[in-house]
Amino acid sequence: MELSSTAIGEVVHPTAAYYQPPPEIQEQSEPPDLDNYYSELPWTSSLLNPKNRIDSLDPPLNPLWRVDGCAGLGSQYYVIPLFIKHVPPIRMDVFVSNSQPRLIRDQLELDKAFHTKDSARLPRLAVAKHIVRILQRWTTTDFHDLSSFEKFYKGVPFGSRLILENMALDTDQVQVKVGLNHNLEHKLLPLSQLAYFWGPDFPFPPVVDFFDLHVVQILHDSVCLVRINEELFIFKALTSGAKYLYHELKTLCTIEPHENIVRRPMHVVTKRCNFGFKKAIAGFTTFYHPKGTIRDVLPSLQAHGLLHRSDQLKWSIQLTKALEHLKTRSRTYYPDLRLDNIVLSEKSDVIMVDFEQRGVWCEFAAPEVNAIEYMRLIATDECVPEAIGNKYRKIMEELVPGFEELESEKYTNPEYGFNVPWIALSETEQEAAEVFMLGRVLWCIFEGASGPQKAAVWQSYRWEPDLEFPEYRRTPPAMRALIDKCTRGRREALGNFIIRRNSQLVLTNKPVSEQSADEVKQAAKRFWSTEIEVAEKFLEVRGSQRRKGKWNDNYFERPTLHQVLEELLAFQNGAI
Structure with missing residues (x-):
């Protein structure tokens, strides 16, 4: 069975016990013998027919874009414009419908993109290479010059989208539509509103402006590595909505510090919104731990014979x-305990991160x-x-x-x-x-x-x-x-x-x-x-x-x- 967004409701979620496809989704039977699927197709649909093949997946001579990762079950791709000297964390990701004909799904490796998300492997997939070529054509043909695109990019609402409509194997046939996310900026709250909720004496971190952050790499759908005055930080923001972000900010600013819990935020990041021109909190920064999560560290150490019992016990x-500490000193709960949310410090101590409490x-x-x-x-x-x-x-x-x-x-x-x-x-x-x-x-x-x-x-x-x-x-x-x-x-x-x-x-x-x-x-x-x-x-x-x-x-x-x-x-x- 193919991996797709419908597979979540039909198989992976408990909704599978009662699942009824929505009216707009047409039932498509999967070919019983995938090995013979293409060999039995007529010439008009055959992969042997040149018109049904991607003309090239070679990177452009001077690529203008980079794909850093993927989310949304293979439908959301993090992209960075390489030609902008200082890229603000606009998070204008590319969105692709994963309900594509098999001819396109197979050649673009959309099934692999469903579960492949990291920056080491995803850029090697056909869909990532195709996106880079599509954006290269769009940037150079729809804008007078790269400076005009930079002005456009820095002027869109935070969390806007690049939607690839009518996906095709020919990049010239793919239409790039811009989805301006005014709705998200409308829901972002100014510091004064959060101070009203949390009290006038709430210990807010120092404020920095959104455009003082320069993206180095997009690490996750909610996390970027950014540079502020030549110093590296993690920038946390949510393009899906702000409620979990604000709850995490409140939690991190009020829990009692502990050496194995992420430090309180270093800055709150405000952005002048296009909607109503309010200056709202778009996210916050935290300390950057370059060693990464133990999800990747553990198996690597094990494979190389470097995972020692002393470290296992220390981390445990x-x-x-x-x-x-969270239970007894901060009177809160932590429902997010998984390897992705545990990073290693420079001294190889574990640090718990992610306090959205999802x-x-x-x-x-x-x-239970x-x-x-x-x-x-x-x-x-x-x-x-x-x-x-x-x-x-x-x-x-x-x-x-x-x-x-x-x-x-x-x-x-x-x-x-x-x-x-x-x-x-x-x-x-x-x-x-x-x-x-x-x-x-x-x-x-x-x-x-x-x-x-x-x-x-x-x-x-x-x-x-x-x-x-x-x-x-x-x-x-x-x-x-x-x-x-x-x-x-x-x-x-x-x-x-x-x-x-x-x-x-x-x-x-x-x-x-x-x-x-x-x-x-x-x-x-x-x-x-x-x-x-x-x-x-x-x-x-x-x-x-x-x-x-x-x-x-x-x-x-x-x-x-x-x-x-x-x-x-x-x-x-x-x-x-």
Whole structure:
């Protein structure tokens, strides 16, 4: 089965149990034999016909653009204009519909772009090279000169888009449409409005102007490496909306500092908006850690025989101390514990980043968090029958009254953020869920793996894991016992039945040549129907017991963060 945006609702999300395609999406049956697909086509559609082939993917002699990465399941590409001396962080990304004819999908490697996101591999894909050539033609033909384009680029609203319409293999046939994102700038708030929310004495960092930031590289859909007065910083901003950004800014400015938690923001970045000419906060800067995330560091060290037990223990202890600090000293929760959100300092100490508090997907999250998240996803998805959606909205309303207000794009300064499943949990339940995530991360650290899954659907890595949680190969026995205690209550994952093989979703129990896309969808429907049933029963028991005052908030009897820390220290000291 092809990887595409529809595959998320049909297979990857719990919505697969009830999925109904929207009217505008026409059902397209996947060819049963892809090897013979092109050989059976008429000459007008054959790849042997020159008109059906890309004329060239060679880079222009003097390329004007660079592709730094990808997001949005292969539909959003981060691009940088190389001919502008000082590029402000406008974040005018390129958007491509991934609902393309097979002839185009295959030649542009859109299936690979679905899960390939990093700057090391993505620029080698055909679609990235094609985008560079399209933008080269557009820049040189639609503008009088490069200086006029620079003026245009610096004048568009933050987060505007370059939309490639009528995608074709011939770059001359592709129309580049500019989508001006006035809506985002309309929602950005000035410092005075945030001061009204947070109080006149709120400790805002120093203010810098948006155009004083010069982009060096786009690292993520929300993160750029920028230069301010010759010094490097990380610039954090969200083009999808500002509510999580403002919540993170508030959190980072108010939590008590800790050596293994990202420093408070260095600057708030304001931009004069085209809409109403207000000067609004577009983002903030933080300290730059050039060693990167342990997601990439761990497997590289393991592959070269450089992953030492002393470092594994040091990082595990540092993470656990940081989590306990957040709980005991800052009275907040951390739902985003995954390898992507842990970077290494110059001294090779771990630093936790990303305090939007959005949460992680089920490959890292605790089952009790997933139970609520499944309800929320089904309640709010447009591809679920109305009666089903109403049923789960009722469940969600009981768990978090007024939850739909938190789903809106408006920033309302909620005390506990916008993460509905975590807001539904008590402090003890939150700690137990953090311990679960910590157990998964400990497994990755001691196994030297980039993630708990061999072939995650969402993203492939330069160093793919060679085993799947909870298999053990390198973890010492005492740590295996600790990880198993931390992850009590874990459920079977979708990856036990359906995996990503190269750029296809396939069943694990049947040769690829003997299965169809419909079989994959049906297997996903069975899996998610079972998981939803288990989740509903769990929440029914939880609700009933809570009303009676008999609910055990540590339902799965996991250790506390402090107990995890004690075991790690004991192992480090040779006591176990």
